[in-house]
Amino acid sequence: MQQFNVVxxxxxxxxxxxxxxxxxxxxFLENYDPTIEEEYRRPLMVDGELTSLEVLDTSGAEQFTSxxxxxxxxxxxxxxxxxxxxxxxxxxxxxxxxxxxxxxxxDATVPIVVAGTKLDLVNEREVQTNTIQSxxxxxxxxxxxxxxxxxxHVNDVFEDLVRQMRRRYPPT
Ligand code: GDP
Ligand code: MG
Numbered sequence: 001m002q003q004f005n006v007v008x009x010x011x012x013x014x015x016x017x018x019x020x021x022x023x024x025x026x027x028f029l030e031n032y033d034p035t036i037e038e039e040y041r042r043p044l045m046v047d048g049e050l051t052s053l054e055v056l057d058t059s060g061a062e063q064f065t066s067x068x069x070x071x072x073x074x075x076x077x078x079x080x081x082x083x084x085x086x087x088x089x090x091x092x093x094x095x096x097x098x099x100x101x102x103x104x105x106x107d108a109t110v111p112i113v114v115a116g117t118k119l120d121l122v123n124e125r126e127v128q129t130n131t132i133q134s135x136x137x138x139x140x141x142x143x144x145x146x147x148x149x150x151x152x153h154v155n156d157v158f159e160d161l162v163r164q165m166r167r168r169y170p171p172t
Contacts, residue, residue, distance in 0.1 A: 001043070003052040004165045006158075007071045010081030011092040012059075015117035018148035019081060020057040023158055028149050035059050044155075046162045053158065072103045076169060077111040077161045084116040084145060085124040090135065097139060111164035114143040115157045120150045 008016045017032040024040040037059040043050050056071060072078075080096050082089035093114060104110050114136055116127060129145065136143040142160050146153045 001050050001052050002171055004076045005054040006077045006161060007056045007075035008079045008081060009058055009096050011089045014081050014083040014089045015148055016081045017057050019117060019154060020055055022148040022151055022154045044158055044162060046159045051162050069103060072100055077165045079157060080112060080114050082116055083118050084127045085118045085121050087126040090127060109168050111161055111168050112141050113157050113161045114141050116145045119145045119152055120147040
């Protein structure tokens with residue numbers, strides 16, 4: 001089975017852990033310790049083929065640390081998470097995207113997916129679909145609007161990334 005490691009990055013509180021834990025264990029955690037940084041593993045069937053995913057849920061992304069640089073160097077795929085309820089969290093995505101390209105030597109084929117979270121909080125929504133759509137198309141990245149709470153489109157994020165990683169890193 002092919003194995004890929006994935007790094008989940010984004011500002012604090014946007015829902016990185018909730019998204020990761022929903023994908024790994026199909027649970028919604030209301031109050032996950034924001035300082036916890038953990039690696040999980042799960043097989044995922046995509047297009048009739050199993051892939052083993054190692055998912056690193058990072059913490060404390062308020063400032064870019066040298067640890068993030070290490071993660072980006074070793075990561076094969078990236079999920080850039082922002083909250084649909086917090087417009088400023090999109091800035092962090094742009095910043096992280098630039099850091100990935102810098103660290104990966106401006107390789108435009110790095111597998112990346114942008115995930116907007118908290119789609120269920122309709123009354124708190126700050127980022128409209130057309131805003132993220134035009135940003136993502138300028139960046140050349142796929143994006144998904146998700147809810148870890150309701151389990152909306154969480155697997156789509158990981159499946160898209162697996163397809164990109166298979167193209168980028170074909171089995172030898
Ligand atoms: P992290 O710091 O990026 O890991 O963020 P967390 O995963 O710890 O989530 C921060 C807060 O947002 C927690 O209170 C979560 O319960 C909440 N949250 C995360 N995802 C969702 C979601 O999809 N819907 C709702 N309503 N709340 C969410
Ligand atoms: Mg967290």
